[in-house]
Amino acid sequence: MNRAMLSLMKKDFKGITANRRLFSAILIVPLVLTVFLPSLFIVLIHFAPDDPDFQSLAGMLPQSLQGGSLEMTIAGLVLNYIMPLFFLMIPIMTASVMAASSFVGEKERRTLETLLYSPLSLKQIFRAKVAASFLLSMLVSFLSFFAMLVVVEAELFFLAGGLLLPGASWAAILLLVSPAISLIAVTLIVRRSAKAQSVEESQQGAVFLIVPVILLVTGQFSGVLLVSVWLLLGIGAVCALLAWLLLKSAMGKFTYEMLLK
Amino acid sequence: MLAIALEELTKTYPGGKQAVRQVSLSLEEGEVFGFLGPNGAGKTTTVKLLTGMLRPSAGSCRVFGLDPAAEPEKVHALSGVVTEHAQMYDNLSGMQNLCFYASLFGIPEAEGKRRAAALLRQLDLEEAGERKLGAYSTGMRQKLSLARAMLPGPKVLFLDEPTSGLDPESTQAVNRMIQETAQEMGTTVFLCTHQLRYAQEICTRYGLLEEGRLLAFGTLDGLRASVLPGATLHICAEGMPDGLMARQTGKRTYEMSVNTEEEVPAVVRRIVEAGGAVYSVALKHPSLEDIYFALTGKKEENGHEPCDAVAHEKGF
Numbered sequence: 001m002n003r004a005m006l007s008l009m010k011k012d013f014k015g016i017t018a019n020r021r022l023f024s025a026i027l028i029v030p031l032v033l034t035v036f037l038p039s040l041f042i043v044l045i046h047f048a049p050d051d052p053d054f055q056s057l058a059g060m061l062p063q064s065l066q067g068g069s070l071e072m073t074i075a076g077l078v079l080n081y082i083m084p085l086f087f088l089m090i091p092i093m094t095a096s097v098m099a100a101s102s103f104v105g106e107k108e109r110r111t112l113e114t115l116l117y118s119p120l121s122l123k124q125i126f127r128a129k130v131a132a133s134f135l136l137s138m139l140v141s142f143l144s145f146f147a148m149l150v151v152v153e154a155e156l157f158f159l160a161g162g163l164l165l166p167g168a169s170w171a172a173i174l175l176l177v178s179p180a181i182s183l184i185a186v187t188l189i190v191r192r193s194a195k196a197q198s199v200e201e202s203q204q205g206a207v208f209l210i211v212p213v214i215l216l217v218t219g220q221f222s223g224v225l226l227v228s229v230w231l232l233l234g235i236g237a238v239c240a241l242l243a244w245l246l247l248k249s250a251m252g253k254f255t256y257e258m259l260l261k
Numbered sequence: 262m263l264a265i266a267l268e269e270l271t272k273t274y275p276g277g278k279q280a281v282r283q284v285s286l287s288l289e290e291g292e293v294f295g296f297l298g299p300n301g302a303g304k305t306t307t308v309k310l311l312t313g314m315l316r317p318s319a320g321s322c323r324v325f326g327l328d329p330a331a332e333p334e335k336v337h338a339l340s341g342v343v344t345e346h347a348q349m350y351d352n353l354s355g356m357q358n359l360c361f362y363a364s365l366f367g368i369p370e371a372e373g374k375r376r377a378a379a380l381l382r383q384l385d386l387e388e389a390g391e392r393k394l395g396a397y398s399t400g401m402r403q404k405l406s407l408a409r410a411m412l413p414g415p416k417v418l419f420l421d422e423p424t425s426g427l428d429p430e431s432t433q434a435v436n437r438m439i440q441e442t443a444q445e446m447g448t449t450v451f452l453c454t455h456q457l458r459y460a461q462e463i464c465t466r467y468g469l470l471e472e473g474r475l476l477a478f479g480t481l482d483g484l485r486a487s488v489l490p491g492a493t494l495h496i497c498a499e500g501m502p503d504g505l506m507a508r509q510t511g512k513r514t515y516e517m518s519v520n521t522e523e524e525v526p527a528v529v530r531r532i533v534e535a536g537g538a539v540y541s542v543a544l545k546h547p548s549l550e551d552i553y554f555a556l557t558g559k560k561e562e563n564g565h566e567p568c569d570a571v572a573h574e575k576g577f
Contacts (some may be wrong), residue, residue, distance in 0.1 A: 003364065011353075014352075015350070018352040041508060081435040109348065110346050110347070111348050111350055113314075113344065113348075114348060114349060114362075114409070115365075117312060118337055118362070118365040118366065119334050119335075119338035119366060119367070224429040255316075256333065257315055257316065260309075261344075
């Protein structure tokens with residue numbers, strides 16, 4: 001990564017933060033998923049009437065998942081089994097917005113051609129832009145995770161009088177699944193960006209990534225599937241492999257002629 | 262080493278449109294070359310071929326010995342490009358834009374700022390430098406694009422209609438800057454324009470293009486000699502003697518064709534010796550515009566390419 005590539009990445013970051021519409025799009029989803037949604041769950045759990053059926057259902061859970069009180073047990077399930085899946089939407093969404101803006105956005109604003117006249121090769125431009133989108137996505141993911149942790153712990157402390165530790169599933173999500181899924185989203189957008197004429201058109205490529213996430217969330221909620229750490233690690237490994245393959249094939253695909261069409 | 266060399270360069274687009282047809286020419290370092298022709302003649306396509314944005318369908322081109330199709334980034338490191346579609350970032354100020362492009366060319370931050378400030382001053386954009394590009398007028402944007410292209414101190418400048426949208430004052434400033442850059446820094450300028458009069462002011466050699474074909478190539482004198490030899494003598498006189506092949510255009514004004522300026526004293530002498538009074542005499546050589554229309558006119562009349570001979574004779 002040379003200085004020119006770093007300054008291209010810096011410019012892309014600045015482009016996103018300076019654009020109020022894009023920046024708010026990047027902020028709203030994490031805020032809803034990491035602040036609003038967990039708060040809603042915690043408040044609902046706290047004010048839900050004590051149902052003996054529900055208590056006996058919670059009693060059937062393995063000992064490791066029992067959290068002292070019923071409220072803490074359910075909050076633990078929500079934090080460590082439901083929220084990680086919702087959380088996957090954040091890297092997909094952030095990476096999509098950033099990649100679409102930095103590739104097709106440049107095309108739309110007619111700044112791509114100027115960039116192509118620089119001494120950076122197409123591969124270097126591609127790498128810098130993928131890296132910028134990936135890094136922003138990771139930054140937003142980590143910040144969202146810490147924001148969620150602060151909000152959830154504070155709410156639990158005041159409402160239930162205790163604290164909850166995030167489970168191992170969060171490590172798998174943050175360190176493997178999120179990065180891999182971000183890269184897939186970025187690469188899919190970038191691959192489409194050669195032909196796409198608008199930001200919206202290019203984002204369609206990453207939309208279907210949301211589908212498996214929704215299936216996982218539904219499976220988890222309905223009890224059809226229990227997304228364990230091992231399953232997350234497996235999904236993460238497959239996604240990382242797929243991201244690497246997609247990235248490699250996309251790198252050699254571009255020509256100036258194709259991009260300027 | 263030749264700065265730019267085109268050999269039988271041809272570009273056919275996927276739809277079958279032949280934008281550039283077997284164009285051959287070569288330019289020395291430090292030349293200001295005017296690549297002239299109407300819109301759609303193939304000028305922009307040629308610039309894109311020379312900068313590696315397009316690959317030739319046949320033939321080849323070289324920029325300082327480099328093949329743009331094979332090593333585009335090396336060609337870009339030597340060149341500055343201004344085209345209508347190469348815009349800059351609206352969310353950055355003029356200064357920030359220039360500093361960003363300087364960093365892409367590997368220019369250290371402080372040096373980039375210094376060069377950017379100097380160029381902004383030269384192009385009368387000093388005050389606008391801190392303003393966001395979104396607030397710039399078309400002319401200001403065009404001038405900033407020129408500053409961007411000149412920023413890395415390129416060995417070759419590809420300028421596609423650099424003065425479109427500029428007022429006469431700005432056009433003059435830009436012209437001066439292009440000429441100074443070529444003279445002082447030895448930069449080769451490949452200037453595409455359809456404004457023939459503007460080109461005549463600053464170019465040292467010309468290539469006239471129509472429908473992708475190079476009609477003529479050479480210096481203005483060379484083109485005059487090949488296409489429209491001779492000149493028109495404009496005379497304001499009274500008592501014009503009979504037998505002088507002059508056409509009357511006004512009460513006291515006449516014009517006649519002469520082959521060389523050596524004929525002028527003899528014409529004046531004849532009028533005076535016949536008892537006439539000469540008020541003014543002006544010898545007008547054909548302009549680029551005259552040459553261009555003569556070339557395209559001839560082509561229509563004869564239905565063949567009269568200027569291939571000119572192109573070959575003068576260019577290669």
